[in-house]
Amino acid sequence: MLAWSGLRHRYGGGAEISYADFALRPGRHLLLRGASGSGKSTLLALLAGLLRVQHGGLEVAATELQSLTPRALDAWRGATLGVVPQRLHLSDALTVAENLALPALAAGERPDTDRATQLLEALDIVELAGRRPHQLSVGQAQRVALARALMRRPRLLLADEPSANLDDEHTLHMLALLLDSAEREGCTLVIASHDARVVEALGAREDVAEVSL
Numbered sequence: 442m443l444a445w446s447g448l449r450h451r452y453g454g455g456a457e458i459s460y461a462d463f464a465l466r467p468g469r470h471l472l473l474r475g476a477s478g479s480g481k482s483t484l485l486a487l488l489a490g491l492l493r494v495q496h497g498g499l500e501v502a503a504t505e506l507q508s509l510t511p512r513a514l515d516a517w518r519g520a521t522l523g524v525v526p527q528r529l530h531l532s533d534a535l536t537v538a539e540n541l542a543l544p545a546l547a548a549g550e551r552p553d554t555d556r557a558t559q560l561l562e563a564l565d566i567v568e569l570a571g572r573r574p575h576q577l578s579v580g581q582a583q584r585v586a587l588a589r590a591l592m593r594r595p596r597l598l599l600a601d602e603p604s605a606n607l608d609d610e611h612t613l614h615m616l617a618l619l620l621d622s623a624e625r626e627g628c629t630l631v632i633a634s635h636d637a638r639v640v641e642a643l644g645a646r647e648d649v650a651e652v653s654l
């Protein structure tokens with residue numbers, strides 16, 4: 442599902458970031474941990490096909506990303522990936538329900554409103570469908586971003602620093618929601634975090650592998 446070897450990346454003129462070879466066993470999720478600047482966001486961007494593979498091989502959901510053309514990579518990303526970004530990037534001009542329609546619209550497809558309702562129900566925020574993002578708490582907005590990431594049934598769900606701005610209780614709740622959602626949807630979850638609370642909570646789980654950068 443997820444494996445890389447000989448993977449290296451260099452931003453123009455900067456130092457090279459080199460990743461130790463790794464393969465995720467089927468049925469497991471992944472925690473990417475490491476200090477600030479260690480290369481977590483770069484690896485997430487590579488996994489998401491947002492940065493081109495410069496050196497080495499990167500297999501995500503049965504696809505060798507280094508062999509795709511930029512156009513094929515765009516199509517692959519839309520069909521395979523769900524992302525919960527650190528800054529949630531919800532549109533304040535739109536309601537929650539309209540935000541959930543965006544991934545389909547971006548792919549030139551008809552939004553699936555039943556799917557949106559089903560996800561909002563699963564995340565216990567169906568009553569928020571008509572609100573705008575600025576009318577939500579941080580935790581509620583994060584659940585909306587999670588629902589949006591799941592709309593097109595991704596095979597890989599990426600969450601970048603999901604505990605940023607959350608207190609201890611909400612951090613544990615968000616991690617549980619991410620893991621439960623990934624299990625329910627049958628997708629692989631990758632969390633990037635340098636938060637000791639996240640590392641401690643996930644370190645205790647058999648179904649989560651860890652890569653330390």
Ligand SMILES: Nc1ncnc2c1ncn2[C@@H]1O[C@H](COP(=O)(O)OP(=O)(O)OP(=O)(O)O)[C@@H](O)[C@H]1O
Pocket residue numbers: 452453455458475476477478479480481482483484635
């Ligand atoms: N667009 C860029 N151009 C040049 N250098 C970059 C760029 N993005 C990241 N870097 C450098 O690459 C290295 C890895 O950065 P990256 O953002 O992947 O780390 P990180 O582990 O995600 O850090 P953080 O936890 O602070 O977000 C750092 O040295 C950073 O300065």
